[in-house]
Amino acid sequence: MSRCALLLTSSSTVPETHQPNSRKPTPETLENTLLYTFKSPFELKQIHAQIIKTNTPTSALRPSHVASVCALTPSFPYARKIIQLTANHETDIWNSCLKDFSESDSPNDAVRLFNRLCTYGVCLNAFTLTFLIKACTKLSDGLGGRIVHGFIEKLGFQSNLFLQNSLVHLYVVSGEVDNARQLFDKMPDRDVVTWNIMIKHLVKRGDVDEAYGLFATMPERNVRSWTSMIMGFVRGGRPKDAIELFTRMEEERLCPNEVTVVAVLAACADLCALDLGKKIHEFSNRSGFKRNVRVCNTLLDMYIKCGCLEAACGVFEEMENRTVVSWSAMIQGLATNGKGEEALTLFSKMIQSQIKPNEVTFIGLLHACSHMGMVNAGREYFASMSRDYGIVPQIEHYGCMVDLLSRAGLLKEAREFIKNMHIKPNGVVWGTLLGGCRVHKNIELAEEAIKHLLELDPLNDGYYIVLSNIYAEAKRWEDAARVRKLMRENGVKKTPGSSSISVNSVVHEFVAGDETHPQTEAIQERWEELLEEMRIKGYVPNTSVVLLDIEESEKVRFLFRHSEKLAIVFGLISTANGTPIRVMKNLRVCEDCHAALKLISEIVDREIVVRDRNRFHCFKNGACSCKDFW
DNA sequence: CTAGGGTTAG
Numbered sequence: 190m191s192r193c194a195l196l197l198t199s200s201s202t203v204p205e206t207h208q209p210n211s212r213k214p215t216p217e218t219l220e221n222t223l224l225y226t227f228k229s230p231f232e233l234k235q236i237h238a239q240i241i242k243t244n245t246p247t248s249a250l251r252p253s254h255v256a257s258v259c260a261l262t263p264s265f266p267y268a269r270k271i272i273q274l275t276a277n278h279e280t281d282i283w284n285s286c287l288k289d290f291s292e293s294d295s296p297n298d299a300v301r302l303f304n305r306l307c308t309y310g311v312c313l314n315a316f317t318l319t320f321l322i323k324a325c326t327k328l329s330d331g332l333g334g335r336i337v338h339g340f341i342e343k344l345g346f347q348s349n350l351f352l353q354n355s356l357v358h359l360y361v362v363s364g365e366v367d368n369a370r371q372l373f374d375k376m377p378d379r380d381v382v383t384w385n386i387m388i389k390h391l392v393k394r395g396d397v398d399e400a401y402g403l404f405a406t407m408p409e410r411n412v413r414s415w416t417s418m419i420m421g422f423v424r425g426g427r428p429k430d431a432i433e434l435f436t437r438m439e440e441e442r443l444c445p446n447e448v449t450v451v452a453v454l455a456a457c458a459d460l461c462a463l464d465l466g467k468k469i470h471e472f473s474n475r476s477g478f479k480r481n482v483r484v485c486n487t488l489l490d491m492y493i494k495c496g497c498l499e500a501a502c503g504v505f506e507e508m509e510n511r512t513v514v515s516w517s518a519m520i521q522g523l524a525t526n527g528k529g530e531e532a533l534t535l536f537s538k539m540i541q542s543q544i545k546p547n548e549v550t551f552i553g554l555l556h557a558c559s560h561m562g563m564v565n566a567g568r569e570y571f572a573s574m575s576r577d578y579g580i581v582p583q584i585e586h587y588g589c590m591v592d593l594l595s596r597a598g599l600l601k602e603a604r605e606f607i608k609n610m611h612i613k614p615n616g617v618v619w620g621t622l623l624g625g626c627r628v629h630k631n632i633e634l635a636e637e638a639i640k641h642l643l644e645l646d647p648l649n650d651g652y653y654i655v656l657s658n659i660y661a662e663a664k665r666w667e668d669a670a671r672v673r674k675l676m677r678e679n680g681v682k683k684t685p686g687s688s689s690i691s692v693n694s695v696v697h698e699f700v701a702g703d704e705t706h707p708q709t710e711a712i713q714e715r716w717e718e719l720l721e722e723m724r725i726k727g728y729v730p731n732t733s734v735v736l737l738d739i740e741e742s743e744k745v746r747f748l749f750r751h752s753e754k755l756a757i758v759f760g761l762i763s764t765a766n767g768t769p770i771r772v773m774k775n776l777r778v779c780e781d782c783h784a785a786l787k788l789i790s791e792i793v794d795r796e797i798v799v800r801d802r803n804r805f806h807c808f809k810n811g812a813c814s815c816k817d818f819w
Numbered sequence: 820c821t822a823g824g825g826t827t828a829g
Contacts (some may be wrong), residue, residue, distance in 0.1 A: 285820065319821040326822095354822045385823045392824095417825055442822095451825040486826040518827045552828045585829050617829075 204339045232555050237271070252276040256286040260302045269309065284316045291324035294795050295769075298332060299324035304534035313340075315349050322355040331363030338372075354382045361390045381409045387415055412443050420452040427688070429696050436694075445472070447481050454487040458494040461773035461800050462691035466491045470504075479507070486514045492523030494773060496798040496805045513539075513547050521553035521602035527814055529561030548580050555589035559596055560804070567593040568597035594805070595625025600634050616646030623652060627659050635659050649675065650683045652774075661733055688756035688774045692763045699755040702747070712758045716749065719758070722787045731781040753799060761793060769796040777801045787811050 233255065240249060252272045255798040259268030260283075269279070276282050283306055290299035306313060316336055317774035325333035338356060346352050353376050360369035372389060373379075384407040391400035400707065404410070404418045415438040422431035435453050438445070450473050457466035457572055473685045478484045485508050494499035505511070505519050512747070517541040523532035525754045536554055539546065551574045560568030571590055574580045587610050594603035603622055607614050619641045626635035637654055642652045660669035676683075686701040706712065720728075724730040732744040739747075753774050760770040776800045778786075790797045807814035 248825055281820075288820070323821085349821090351821050358823065380822095382823045387823095389823070411823095411824060420824065427821045446824090455826085481825090483826045488826095490827065499826080504821090514827045516827085521827065547827090549828050583829090588829080736829090 226789050227258060230259050230267070233258060233264075234267075247271060248275045250275060252282045253285055255265065257289060258391075260286055260290075260305070261298060264303055265309065269311070272376060276684065280312050280314055280317065283311060284314070284320060287317060287320040287324075291320045291327065294323035296327040298457050300328075300330075313344065315344075315346050317508060318344075318346065318352055319355055324358050326355070326359045326362050328362040331360060331365040331368070334359040334363060334365065335368070338368075350378060350383075351378055354374040354380075354386060354510060358386050361386060366390075381407070381411050381414060384409075384668070385411075386413050388414065388417045388421070388460065391705060392417060392424060395425065397421050397427065408757045410448055412438075412449060415443060416446070416449040416452055419449065420454070421456045423452055423459065425431075428456035429698065431456035432460070432462065432465065432694075432696060442768050445476075447478050447484050450476075450478060451486055454484075454491045455690075458487075458491040460689055460696050461495050461665035461798075462694070462773055463492075463495040463497060464691055464698055465694040466495060468694065480506070480509060480514055482510055482515070486512070486518060486807075489522070490516045491516060493518060493525075494652065494800065496526070496800060496807060498526050498528070505693050507721060511544070513540075513544050513550065516544055517547070517553055520550060520614055521556065524553050524557035524560055526807075527560060527805075529557035529563065533559035533566065546574075546578055546580075548574075548583060548586070551580065551582075552585055552589060554585065555593060559593040562597050564597045564599065582611075582700060584612050584615055585617065587612065587614070588621055591618050591621045592625070595622050596628065598625075600625055600631050604634060604637070614641070616642055616649065616652075620649075620652055620655075623655055626663075628653055630659070630663070632663060632665075642763060647679055648681055650681050653681060658734075678767060686752045686774065686776050688752035688772050690760045690770070692760065692771050697756070697759060699752045699759070701752045702750045702754055704757075706759065708759065708762070711762055712755060715762050716754065716758050717794060719789060719815065720749075722792045726788050726792070728785065728788055731784065734779045734781055748781055751782050753778060754785065757786065757789065757797060757799075761795070766793075767795060768800060771798045773800045775802065777803060778806060783813065783817075787813055803811045 191545060209721055224728050225236050227236055233250075236252070240247060250271060252275045255268050255271050255275075257548055258291070259265055272280055273281050283302070287299050287302055290296065290302055298699055299321060303317070306317070318340060318652050320590075322334070323336055325337065334356060337359075339349065341352055341356065343350075353372065357369050357372050357376075360372065369390070371381065376383065384403060388400045391397075391403065393818055394479065400421050401418065404414060407414065419431045419434050419438070422428065423433060431452065435445075435449075435456070438449075452467060452767060457463070457469065473479070473484055473488070485504060488504050489501050492498070494745055501519065501522055505515060508515060516535065520532045520535050520539075523529070523535060532553065536546070536550070539550075551570060554570045558564070559568065567590065571582065571586065574586070577580060587606075590606055594600075600622070603625060607618060607622065610618075619638045621636055623638040625641065626632070626638060639652060642649070646652065657669045657676075658674040660666070660672065688699060689698045690798050691697070697706065703709075703818055730745050730748050732741060732748060735744040735747050753772055756772045757770055762768070762770065778799055783806065786799065786806070786808045788811065790808035797808040799808070804815065
């Protein structure tokens with residue numbers, strides 16, 4: 190007890206009480222001798238001299254401290270002698286020193302120490318090598334890996350699973366895939382850790398199917414295996430598979446940990462699966478994960494992406510420690526929900542709280558300005574990011590600026606901005622300008638934008654469709670048809686619209702025209718009923734959004750089977766009256782659906798939240814939160 | 820005393 194307290198207050202100079210004195214060291218003063226904190230070999234030698242003078246046993250020096258102070262200095266041999274005199278196992282002392290170095294900010298120190306141990310012929314054991322591998326892993330040092338590999342062979346540790354696994358991991362991390370594979374294939378024994386390392390590796394490479402193949406066939410699975418695979422599906426853009434896997438994990442009665450929770454929440458966020466997300470939130474609180482910042486940040490993100498700003502605020506308020514990620518997520522959330530002013534206020538609070546913004550923070554801020562048409566504020570933030578915070582604008586920031594300007598109708602300025610960019614504009618940048626051209630009906634600039642887009646991103650169907658719509662709205666039917674023909678000639682297919690809705694933690698996915706759902710008939714029936722009431726309220730199908738050369742009546746049939754309509758009607762018949770409906774769509778909501786959903790929200794008196802590619806639409810009492818501008 | 824997941828945007 191007293192030792193700790195004293196250690197904290199001791200200064201770097203030798204304390205008064207350690208001056209030579211007449212008292213013979215008693216166990217108590219001997220204990221005090223251990224308080225000596227020396228910061229250099231020089232100080233150590235002074236103290237050592239005193240110890241000898243006062244006849245104090247050398248064991249009064251803590252060998253691990255001696256080791257860490259002298260390890261990388263010319264006094265290594267001197268330190269080694271003291272350690273050999275005072276410690277039972279010299280190797281243990283150096284190992285713990287290696288461990289500390291490998292976990293420090295300069296893991297290279299561990300490598301340097303290891304070289305010394307070899308030079309001076311210090312006896313090594315398996316632990317020595319694991320710490321060395323740890324350092325190499327931190328440094329992504331594959332060459333180091335091959336050297337350690339040699340030591341493992343030389344010292345006869347081929348059957349040490351810890352070492353083999355660490356080495357496979359090191360090879361994987363440093364990109365030496367062939368070496369990793371070879372070692373993996375040669376390993377006499379493998380355990381669940383070995384398999385988990387390989388799964389992780391395959392997931393990182395993007396081979397989710399191959400990873401799942403391994404996962405399905407590996408002899409033993411633990412929570413980490415399941416978590417890695419769930420995460421793999423999320424990263425691979427397959428959140429539905431992620432959630433299904435999580436359900437199976439629960440059936441096997443395995444208990445999720447913090448990381449599992451992060452993975453599943455990310456899947457919920459991607460699918461707008463609020464019901465499951467809420468359950469995970471409760472589970473997380475019950476399990477005491479509340480203090481984990483990453484869990485909280487993912488929770489924030491989940492609520493924001495499900496369109497539940499209030500819930501997100503609740504989590505944010507309760508958080509003990511907020512990082513730049515927490516603040517940035519909230520700013521972004523407010524921005525995409527049409528609360529730009531609040532987003533900017535939150536940014537000021539963040540600065541007041543001494544949190545340094547990063548590049549993501551500014552994307553949120555620029556979004557906020559762009560959704561509110563605050564052109565000057567946006568310009569100022571853009572200038573400020575590099576001037577005040579030293580953040581170099583990335584292509585995404587330029588994209589935000591083009592969005593800000595072109596949404597506000599400053600199309601010429603937006604084009605000038607693109608011309609003056611310090612980076613080569615990409616498809617997103619020109620596509621953003623194209624979007625602005627549609628809103629503000631500028632055909633000339635749209636044609637310029639599409640020229641660049643046909644070069645930069647010729648397979649992206651979205652741009653053809655926007656241009657075709659621009660022509661159609663100007664009643665230039667032949668031009669519209671020409672664009673569609675070009676699209677066919679270039680072999681570009683329209684991405685099928687698809688919407689998903691989560692009911693009782695099961696995600697239901699609908700693609701346009703879907704008739705595969707078990708409840709298709711009931712959905713159709715309810716839709717017909719709604720259609721009647723909508724017509725009374727003046728609904729007329731807007732077939733101009735159907736870009737197909739077909740009969741008008743056929744167009745209507747297509748229109749009525751847009752995926753968001755199917756998903757929402759399914760939601761209506763499978764949830765209790767008054768329950769809000771949340772649907773997520775892979776593309777932008779079409780104008781006809783937008784008009785229809787406004788009416789439906791009024792007819793059924795429910796809140797309908799649709800998250801589309803860009804933003805949220807919250808339909809309530811016949812109106813949408815986007816105020817018809819999107 | 821040793822090995823294997825995680826957060827914001829695009």
